[in-house]
Amino acid sequence: MINWMSQFSPVQQALIGTLFTWGVTALGAGLVFFFKKINKKVLNGMLGFAAGVMIAASFWSLLAPSIEMAEDLGQTAWLTATIGFLGGGLFLFIVDKVLPHLHMGLDTSQAEGVKTSWQRSILLVLAITIHNIPEGLAVGIAFGAVAYGIPSASLGGAIALALGIGLQNFPEGAAVSIPLRREGFSRRKAFLYGQASGIVEPIAGVIGAFAVMSIRPLLPYALAFAAGAMIYVVVEELIPEAQQGDEITRTDIATIGCMLGFALMMILDVALG
Template sequence: MNITIGILIPFLGTTLGAACVLFMQNELRPRIQKALLGFASGVMVAASVWSLLIPSMEMVSDMGKLSFIPAAVGFAFGIGFLLLLDQLIPHLHMNDSRPEGIKSSLSKTTMLLLAVTLHNIPEGMAVGVAFAGALSENAALSAAGAFTLSIGIAIQNFPEGAIISMPLSAEGMGKKKAFMMGMLSGAVEPIGAALTILLAAFVRPLLPYFLSFAAGAMLYVVVEELIPEASEGEHSNIGTIGFAVGFLIMMILDVALG
């Protein structure tokens, strides 16, 4: 039951953020959107380092100076996996008019949802592999650390849910439908987490690789999508400040609670 709650926490964060469209009248101001994108980036970078890459190396500390190998290999495959999905899945970023991926006749709304789904896949994997590590009773990963990662991702999912649902409403979509779209964008996370836990149960020796794989996938999203969107145009320093705040909060949570 505790694991079920843990993998649902990020989805709750997305749902609460998407619900902002039901209570707020206006579209998010560009400055606020930049700050929230920067904040999400900071949380994901800190989570990738403290919750995924460092535990990946600690799990194979008996390899001595070669303990970086699982982290490096998994990280590279995580980057490559998201790069491949980015090239194949038709999707459209919120402030862009040109779709990415293979050509498709899908609607704009569907491609927007696919873009966010692509973004959320590594987050779900990260939560799943953290709980899988805690279940394996490895000293490098604890249940408290897994819950800390889940809470950290939920915190960054809150503004993310608002960033999705409110622009959809501003473009003419009904508030209830915009809320549902924002909420559904986070549904892939608990599904991805559950599948990762099931897979990891059969290949426990590969857990260090899974951890770094999730880190690589998350950092791909940060560098390819979040940071450019937070930095473009005027007031890019607001996104930088948001990044610093998100990074500090996630780092403190991981060290203090993990």
Template structure:
């Protein structure tokens, strides 16, 4: 039980630590640093999707032979469609943009920024929950150490993400304390989403490969739809690429060494 709690809370703790940067930084995050951090987060999420989610899901379906890829493809596409649906149905505002996305709404810019971050964090929590469920049930090539590596990798990339969230909140005119609270609470969806996946997997064990692939699809959607475009637009896009490489290598190494 302690492992489950630690695995679910680590990413949230990373977000809180990053959001606390608002108390120590007087200005917005420099563009070069922000692009590097966005690239790093993208690299971590892509590596986690491959090594910690898609490969274990395929291995779980080995008894299906060449058809083992079908449940994984189905789960992956469902994850993409799920995030696409949330994106269309939820009024939200991406950091650095002035035009909101989703249906028209009269809610504040701060609320729409918070919703955008929540959409971003949901698949990360689901991914951690899916890997923890696989390790707990001991039905797949996922060890407890491997599950914790996934949680730790997400927590590491959540530190810069927390800062990227809280600093623009401050720039919107919110107090440091309010910006910190909003930035921190944006990560609370992760342990909630993770626990929901664990509970669901305990009742529907055969669906675990689908859940792993589903979480991978959801994370890849966030990377392709939001993180990579933000890291690549304008000048210094090469820093986003370098950050991606470092993030990918970091998550891959954690998974191999600890898994």
């Protein structure tokens, strides 16, 4: 796979990588053709897994390379990483407060962002779409960094990140389409809405790759920015949703899923990077 990807430019690699992550989102959304509902324990485990992947990716694929690259560029590494990391969180915080969206399991009256009369289905899709933005950026920035030939920015590491993000997108696609099916949508319409939540990833990925290739000193900040945005999503959305439910076993399942997701992403990054 690495040899095959190496024949493309970093922007093309970013596009291929994020088309893959979008495709896995569509696969997850495709579960709606087979199920009308999903067991809450299973969903909690899947969301916990997604959180673990994103936490591991934030450090192994983004923050650690950001610090190393900042040092290579003569920047104050801890300051660069901190500014980028907090900037990513702040960006998602602002988007969260402005863009109308609704988290799973909540009533429409509990929608966040500016007040709107949009349908519940649109609000649910937007909730997932919001955190697909930093995922696409992260993959695009990782591929864009490869262009500079920095040891910590390898093509294998970028591919590992795309694989990890893709794996955790599977439950996210299902988490949109299946609830929509329960609310009366046809299977086809629920699938279309579910996969649409991932369409921002190729867009964000290409933008991220192009941006860091254009301005090299921006690269360490961009990597840390993507890490901060992903951690914000994990803490603000994935973990709380994975912990929903009355049974203590649901919490245990989400925690185990998170541990497994972290371990898998760590293995991918170390093995391929």
